[in-house]
Amino acid sequence: MSGLRILVPIKRVIDYAVKPRVNKTNTAIETNGVKHSMNPFDELSVEEAVRIREKNAAKVEDILAFSAGPAKAQDVLRTAMAMGADRGVHVLVEDGVEGGELEPLGVAKMLRKIVDEEKRNLVILGKQSISDDSAQTGQMLAGLLNWPQATQAAKVEMGADDMVTVTREVDGGVETVKMKLPMVITTDLRLNEPRYASLPNIMKAKKKPLVKKTLEEMGVDVGRRLKTIKIAEPPARKGGDKVEDVDGMIKKLKELGAI
Amino acid sequence: MFSISRSTALRQARTSLRQSQATTVPHVSSLARLLSSLAVLEQRDGKLNTSSLSAVTAAQRLGGSVTGFLAGSSVKAVAEEAAKVKGLEKIIYVENGAYDKGLPENFAPLLVENIKKGGFTHILAGNSAFGKNVMPRAAAILDTQQISDITGIESEDTFTRPIYAGNAILTVQSTDDIKIITLRQTSFAPAETEGGSAEISEGVDPKAESPTEWLSEDLAKSDRPELATATRVVSGGRGLKSKEEFDRLMPPLADALGAAIGASRAAVDSGFADNSLQVGQTGKNVAPQLYLCAGISGAIQHLAGMKDSKVIAAINKDADAPIFQVADVGLVGDLFDKVPELTEKLKA
Numbered sequence: 001m002s003g004l005r006i007l008v009p010i011k012r013v014i015d016y017a018v019k020p021r022v023n024k025t026n027t028a029i030e031t032n033g034v035k036h037s038m039n040p041f042d043e044l045s046v047e048e049a050v051r052i053r054e055k056n057a058a059k060v061e062d063i064l065a066f067s068a069g070p071a072k073a074q075d076v077l078r079t080a081m082a083m084g085a086d087r088g089v090h091v092l093v094e095d096g097v098e099g100g101e102l103e104p105l106g107v108a109k110m111l112r113k114i115v116d117e118e119k120r121n122l123v124i125l126g127k128q129s130i131s132d133d134s135a136q137t138g139q140m141l142a143g144l145l146n147w148p149q150a151t152q153a154a155k156v157e158m159g160a161d162d163m164v165t166v167t168r169e170v171d172g173g174v175e176t177v178k179m180k181l182p183m184v185i186t187t188d189l190r191l192n193e194p195r196y197a198s199l200p201n202i203m204k205a206k207k208k209p210l211v212k213k214t215l216e217e218m219g220v221d222v223g224r225r226l227k228t229i230k231i232a233e234p235p236a237r238k239g240g241d242k243v244e245d246v247d248g249m250i251k252k253l254k255e256l257g258a259i
Numbered sequence: 260m261f262s263i264s265r266s267t268a269l270r271q272a273r274t275s276l277r278q279s280q281a282t283t284v285p286h287v288s289s290l291a292r293l294l295s296s297l298a299v300l301e302q303r304d305g306k307l308n309t310s311s312l313s314a315v316t317a318a319q320r321l322g323g324s325v326t327g328f329l330a331g332s333s334v335k336a337v338a339e340e341a342a343k344v345k346g347l348e349k350i351i352y353v354e355n356g357a358y359d360k361g362l363p364e365n366f367a368p369l370l371v372e373n374i375k376k377g378g379f380t381h382i383l384a385g386n387s388a389f390g391k392n393v394m395p396r397a398a399a400i401l402d403t404q405q406i407s408d409i410t411g412i413e414s415e416d417t418f419t420r421p422i423y424a425g426n427a428i429l430t431v432q433s434t435d436d437i438k439i440i441t442l443r444q445t446s447f448a449p450a451e452t453e454g455g456s457a458e459i460s461e462g463v464d465p466k467a468e469s470p471t472e473w474l475s476e477d478l479a480k481s482d483r484p485e486l487a488t489a490t491r492v493v494s495g496g497r498g499l500k501s502k503e504e505f506d507r508l509m510p511p512l513a514d515a516l517g518a519a520i521g522a523s524r525a526a527v528d529s530g531f532a533d534n535s536l537q538v539g540q541t542g543k544n545v546a547p548q549l550y551l552c553a554g555i556s557g558a559i560q561h562l563a564g565m566k567d568s569k570v571i572a573a574i575n576k577d578a579d580a581p582i583f584q585v586a587d588v589g590l591v592g593d594l595f596d597k598v599p600e601l602t603e604k605l606k607a
Contacts, residue, residue, distance in 0.1 A: 019559055020423040029427060041541075104395070105404045130540065133422055134407045136395035139363065144397035148364050148470045151392050154534070165474070170388040171487070171543075172535050173478035177362075179471040189524070189541055190534055225404035229417060229430040237566060239585040242578075245592075246600045249572060252588045258491075258549040258570040259516065259605070 003061040004158075004181075006049045007120040008085060009111055010042035010067050012076045015133040026230045029131075029191055031095070032211035038076040038108050043083075043135025043194040044187040048156060049124055053093060056158055062086045066114055070095050073212065081205035082197030089114060091218055101132065101135040106222030108140035113220055115145060121182035138186035143160035152188040261549055297374060298347070299384035299394075301361070302329055302337045310488050312344060314383040314450035317442045319346045319450070320412045320439030321381055327457065330369060332356035335459075342457040343521030347452045350461040351377065360473040361389045367396035368467040374401065374437065376463050381415070386441040386544075394441050403435040410446040423483055424540040444487060445546035445567060452555035479533050481520075486536060489519035491549045494565070497525035498554020498575065506533040507596045509554070515605040521545065521560055521565075523555045539564035553594040574598065 014020055015035040023030050028255035046065065053060035065080035067073040068091040077088035093102055094191065102110075115123060123244075128135035150156075150166035154174060157165040162181040167174050169188045197205070210230065243249050254259045293576060296318035301308035307329075319324040322393065327341050330353040338352040358366055370393065374382055382397070384390040386408045398405040410428075411419035411511055417432045461604045486492065499505045505526065513520045524533035524539055538545055540563035550568035555561060557573075565571070566585055572587040574597045583589040590597060 020426045022427050029423060047514055073593070094314070103404050105399060105402070108399055128541070131423055133420075133424070133540070134405070135391050136398070136405055136407060138377070139392065139395035140399035140405075142363070143367060144398035149392075149396065150471075151363075168388075169478070169534055170478075172485075173476060173533070174535075175360075176474040177471050178474055183485035190528075203549055212477070225433060225435050226406065227432040227434065231422075232428045232430070234425060234428050234566075237571075237585045239571065240583060240586060240589070241587060242589040242591060244590075246590070246597055246604060249574075249588055249590050249601065253549065253572060254546065255571065256570045256587060258572070 004052065004056070004059050005061050005112070005120050006052070006063045007115060007118065007123045008042070008045045008049050008063060008065050008080065009107070009125050009137070010046065010065055010076050010080055011039045011129050011131075012036050012067065012069050012073045013039045013129055015066075016040055016130055022231050022233050026232055027228065028231060031174050036072065038079055039129045039131075041125050041128060041130070041187050041189070043122040044189070044191050045126055046080045046083045046085060047192045048185075048187060048193075052156070053084070059158070063118070064089065064118055066111065067091070068093050068107060074102070077210060078202075078205050079197060081208045082202040083195060087208055089213065090210060091213045091215060093215060094154040100235060102222055103164060103224055103226060103246070104134050104136035104140055105225065106220070107137050108144055110218055110222065111137070111141045111218045112144045113218060115141075123184045125184070125186050127186040127188055138184050142184040145184070147183050149184045149186075150177055150179065151186040153185050154188050154190045156185060156191070156197065268283070278316035292383065294321060295377070295379050296321055296323060296325050296383060297377065297379040298325060298327050298339055299370065299382065299390070300329050301385070301387065301389055302331050304333060305333055305337055307337050307340050307571035309449050309452060310444050310485070311385050311387070313442060314449040315344060315346050316447040317412060317440070318381065318383050323380070324348045325420040326351055326377065326379070326509055328370070328373060328462070329353070330355065330462075331368070339460050339504060342451050342459055343455050344452055344457070345454040347455050350428070350457045350459045352459065353462045353464045355464055355466070357466070357469060361393060362456040362469045362473060363393045363396045364471050365467040365469040365481035366393045367400060368465050370397045371400045372465045375465050379437070381438045381440065383440045383442060385444045387444070389591060390402050394439055398439040401437055401439065403437050403439050404433070405439040405441065406433060407441050409440055409442045421563070424559050425515055425566065426444040426559065440603050443544055444523050447543055460463050481537050483513060484517070485517045486519040486521055486538075486569045487543050487545060489545070490547050491518035492521050492538070492547045492551070492565075492568070493518045494523065494550065494552040495526055495531065496552065496555030497529065498521035499526060499531055502531045504595070508594070512551075512598055512602045512605075513583045515602050516549070516551070518551070519548070523558075523561050552582065553584055553598050556580045557585065574601075
């Protein structure tokens with residue numbers, strides 16, 4: 001197998017345990033003072049890349065982490081490097097400058113450029129960001145590059161002759177597909193269990209190279225195609241009615257017409 | 260593929276629609292003529308996947324003509340079946356076994372060629388494993404920004420969709436000429452399978468090579484209703500403690516109610532239940548008439564997948580569990596007592 005040059009795109013999002021709040025003007029989600037961390041699916045991508053190196057020591061040339069976002073996106077890049085990525089590229093996109101977050105199509109175009117410049121042959125992305133929930137970027141990147149794609153991966157096996165076998169989570173079970181590098185993989189929850197970065201590795205990560213770029217330097221059209229009209233709270237459910245026992249439950253379910 | 264005059268005409272039609280308070284009939288019909296939707300239908304082993312007919316329902320709400328799209332081996336028979344679906348004017352089918360597995364590397368180019376040929380303005384598919392895999396790839400090839408997992412249609416270019424695990428509803432307006440949309444199937448009931456008489460025609464087949472080889476699949480077999488479309492769902496969580504207890508308690512309850520079985524991520528991660536049963540932000544979205552859960556605390560990510568259920572019932576020993584904030588019927592108690600008792604009394 002030829003050398004693997006892996007790209008792991010990662011995104012800084014509101015921490016999964018935080019309940020997001022809509023702002024007063026119904027234009028965005030409140031992000032000020034809210035805990036952020038690496039998108040959970042992206043942790044799986046970084047972990048998988050590092051595991052591929054650990055299992056196939058000689059074959060992985062390097063692991064490049066990439067993030068586009070505000071200055072603080074560097075924090076998640078450092079986390080990725082503490083987990084084992086070798087270096088990072090950060091494209092600075094200030095909040096609100098582009099009228100909101102970058103859209104998947106714009107990100108995919110940026111990633112295509114990084115793939116070309118950095119001669120990547122394997123891109124591992126999360127299956128979706130838990131903020132926008134679009135689940136598009138990996139597939140779009142594969143489409144732009146005309147590379148094969150294996151989405152919602154639950155198992156990745158690197159074989160001989162650049163062939164990769166991936167077990168995918170699909171409706172009702174799993175399916176297994178085989179394809180040749182270069183390729184795009186998106187990660188599902190069951191792929192692995194991401195490691196915690198140890199303190200020595202966090203210290204080492206501070207010295208790893210991190211290249212900063214501007215959107216202008218990237219020279220990619222990331223203009224928004226979708227206009228946010230409004231963001232609203234979902235209709236609240238009126239819950240909280242408790243019953244004493246099983247008979248009460250059955251009675252109430254009958255009243256509600258559920259059984 | 261998309262002439263400037265055409266999109267201008269569409270824009271004019273839209274503008275005049277917005278400007279005039281009293282909408283006149285000619286405006287509507289001129290808009291409707293220009294708006295043409297392609298509903299991507301799924302088939303498996305020569306059988307139409309009826310839950311993919313949600314795309315037809317959504318397409319009808321847009322107005323304009325609705326065409327169904329099918330591809331695979333011996334798909335002509337499926338096309339004839341789909342021709343009876345209410346609301347479909349045309350069916351385009353492409354007969355080629357290379358498309359049976361819905362591999363995105365050849366299915367996306369196939370779709371793109373047929374979109375270009377038919378001049379469709381809106382392409383809709385369910386947000387299923389297939390839709391998620393294929394549609395964004397097709398969107399990128401067409402250079403349009405897909406709108407994922409819509410739950411509502413405001414107008415031909417404006418849609419609503421949940422973000423942040425359903426904690427916010429985004430209304431978004433597309434400026435792209437071609438709108439690629441995946442839809443949440445629980446928000447659009449599948450179109451009726453009788454009463455239509457669509458015209459059937461063959462589509463273009465670009466015969467793109469798929470570099471991906473499909474090897475095998477392992478699908479959970481069950482006689483119970485399909486989780487995503489079941490009218491009743493019983494769901495178990497970490498509180499069930501083991502796979503043995505999950506298998507002992509949940510199937511009889513499901514059978515007593517004629518329900519599908521679901522699970523929380525904790526139950527799936529602990530190996531109590533299969534991955535494909537996970538309900539939540541990263542699993543299945545369900546919106547049954549009844550969602551009855553036991554031993555599920557109600558984390559944000561789980562609520563994302565079930566809070567549109569009509570009636571939610573919960574059994575949990577922790578009276579402060581967040582699930583009780585959304586449950587219409589809550590019972591505080593030990594599920595190891597309550598679930599068997601409930602099963603017995605429902606059977607009686």
